[in-house]
Amino acid sequence: MNILVLNAGSSSHKLCCYAIPDGLIDGPTAPLAPLWAAQLDWHPKQERVDINIEASHLTYQTHHAIATRQERLASVIQTLWDGPTAVLSSAKEIDAVGHRVVHGGTDYQQSVVITAAVKATIDRLSEWAPVHNPINLEGIELMEQVLPDVPQVAVFDTAFHSQMSVVAATYPGPYAWFEQGIRRYGFHGISHQYCAQRAAQLLNRPLAELRLVICHLGNGSSLSAVKQGHSIDTTMGFTPLDGLMMGTRSGAVDPGILVHLMRQGQSADEIDQLLNQESGLKGISGISNDLRVIKRAIEDGNPRASLARDLYLHRLKACLGSMIMSLEGLDALIFTAGIGEHSPELRAAVCSSMAYLGIALDEKK
């Protein structure tokens, strides 16, 4: 079965085509390498789109003037069966398209075949994920136009957290908030779920026996507490702004700060911009949202870069503590995403502060 996957973001479209062997559909084994992968990076200010396509040990890079997103996406998808990167004989060999959709609200607890009603719900939920859901929906509609006969499936970032207890999901504001849907949803669920399954496999233990904390540390960062294969707590909340400090997002801050800023005359849009784009590693360092750049600045003696790194670590430890308390124990600590995967220094700094919990780092490994 060939599945094309689209992760549609505001500045990029990432696509992968996987040939899923029979019997694999119910759970991951070792990570499956895609047959074909493509990325479109949109640079509207420079009126340019960078396209990278990889297939069968062949990498193909081009830069184009921006045409419509649909035209560019259609031409990239066509390289699946046309030209040097072709891995299929025709579009007919694609059995389904999977879309990452950020917010499924309380409407979706698992993946769903996309219909007009599903699209209307994703659109309605844009109110709660204005940066993500409209772009995800646009991706679905683009794909429907390019591959009209192929079933499209929405896979929600919120779904893995949808079994959280009411206690974990409720914000201690007025109860009416909960009734209005203002509650913790949690995000990055697709990553947290995969990591939980894969960790159980690598540990060679049933997932149902494990208490896991999963640290998804990328530009967006969140932690989850996974017990018996279910997310029972997570740091992101009603929106992907809650919880841990991130690349450009603040994570949790005293809500009184927002009231203070509003009283000083700042608008909702201005505060939104501050919290989502001007905060986190970038806001504190004043240099970059990228930990690699911050690391180099620390080496050059930049004190705000040091503060940004130390604050990130401090916040990460606080989030970790709260996840471990929810789990009442810990069998494995898992790191993933850009920082989690590529920063051994940060992993070591976290683990060395957890020796009293029985974590001992093997420096050689």
Ligand code: ADP
């Ligand atoms: P996104 O949330 O955008 O999907 P990623 O998971 O790709 O983000 O993570 C991107 C971030 O990972 C970068 O902004 C950078 O901070 C971090 N990163 C990537 N490689 C390294 C590295 N070698 N060392 C430290 N941080 C890294």
